[in-house]
Amino acid sequence: MPLTFAHDNSDTFADAIKQKIAEFNWQHWEVSERLPLGLKLENEQGVLLAGLSARTFGNWLMIDNLWVSDALRGQRVGSQLLGEAEKTAKERGCIYAVLDTLNFQAKPFYEARGYQLQWTQEQYPKTGCKYFMTKTLSSVQTNI
DSSP states (O other): OOOOOOOOOOHHHHHHHHHHHHHHHHHHOSOOOEEEEEEEEEOTTOOEEEEEEEEEETTEEEEEEEEEOGGGTTTTHHHHHHHHHHHHHHHTTOOEEEEEEETTSSHHHHHHTTOEEEEEEESSSSSOEEEEEEEEOSSOOOOO
8 A cells, every 4th residue: 555645844743743753762761851941031021132942851951042132242141141051951960061053153152162063064054064062061071
């Protein structure tokens, strides 16, 4: 019997597949707790000025997004967000942090804060590249 695949480009479908992978992973991973970590800075009117979204699991802080509005860039807001996220992650028992950034984004910013380049994905998505970076958060020094 031939299989017929249907196209579904919706966010709902993508989230459902993500959930199925998560369910499978939890059956096989030694880590059963994944905690979200979100930090935001808003003005008095509730307008978002800066934020960081991440998650912690096992030994790792995984930074998904760090954004600072143009008006606040260069005022150490990003450094403070990153520092607070790392502090929270260490309190949760994390030893390492991992993130990725694009060639036109923030590689020098992260390097100045102790992140080291682990791998570069070339020609991403066509002529640019994506950097994968890690940092040791605690005094434990091991090779990643």
